[in-house]
Amino acid sequence: MKIILLGAPGAGKGTQAKRLESDFGWPQISTGDLLRDAVSKKSKLGLKAKSIIDRGNLVSNDLVLEIIKERVAQEDTFSGFILDGFPRNIDQALDLEILFSSLSKKIDRVIYLKVDHDILMKRLTGRRTCSVTGKLLNIYFSPQRDIDECINSGGKLLQRSDDNEETIGKRLDVYNLETSPLIDFYEKKECLFVISAENEVEKVYSELLVSLEIS
Numbered sequence: 001m002k003i004i005l006l007g008a009p010g011a012g013k014g015t016q017a018k019r020l021e022s023d024f025g026w027p028q029i030s031t032g033d034l035l036r037d038a039v040s041k042k043s044k045l046g047l048k049a050k051s052i053i054d055r056g057n058l059v060s061n062d063l064v065l066e067i068i069k070e071r072v073a074q075e076d077t078f079s080g081f082i083l084d085g086f087p088r089n090i091d092q093a094l095d096l097e098i099l100f101s102s103l104s105k106k107i108d109r110v111i112y113l114k115v116d117h118d119i120l121m122k123r124l125t126g127r128r129t130c131s132v133t134g135k136l137l138n139i140y141f142s143p144q145r146d147i148d149e150c151i152n153s154g155g156k157l158l159q160r161s162d163d164n165e166e167t168i169g170k171r172l173d174v175y176n177l178e179t180s181p182l183i184d185f186y187e188k189k190e191c192l193f194v195i196s197a198e199n200e201v202e203k204v205y206s207e208l209l210v211s212l213e214i215s
Ligand code: AMP
Pocket: 009, 031, 032, 033, 035, 052, 053, 054, 056, 057, 058, 059, 060, 061, 064, 084, 085, 086, 087, 088, 092, 162, 171
């Protein structure tokens, strides 16, 4: 199954994509993760992208298209994948259509994870990753035992450099301006499924499976 997960930063795209990946083996393709990986390796691409990411702006369409092209050419994506964070504007969606028609590939589902603005802010400002387990946590929402588990195993609660209030505000503005028109774009193509993603992870996941006609 080839899936696009749409939604604002903090909507839970990464969390849901990871669940799908572990249950069905379709790799999560997160352009944000791939860019952060390039930044941490200090590659040419990473050096170009770092200041743009830290300001909350979008990296150029050409750059992310190259990343996507390379990733979907890898064999583990042939039976399916989950696009998380791409496309991020109409031009990227059009680029994707051209790329896929040249590869005779087709997106099966576009799923929009819908979350209210105030909840997004709390999810993003509270988001942390355990330095030992890599587990995603939230200082406002995660059970205390999960936070203690990380600390007691010698871990630190790491915060993404773009998860500070100023950059978060900018990322949400960019989302509203550039990414949210994609909802309309895919609705008109009659391939959009909307899920209320304010509920617990498990509940959202089970709705996601229903929309994929899996459960
Ligand atoms: P994310 O992890 O999806 O929130 O992405 C983090 C940052 O990476 C974004 O704020 C952008 O700067 C950059 N980024 C990720 N995906 C894209 C994309 N499809 N187009 C442009 N920039 C992107």
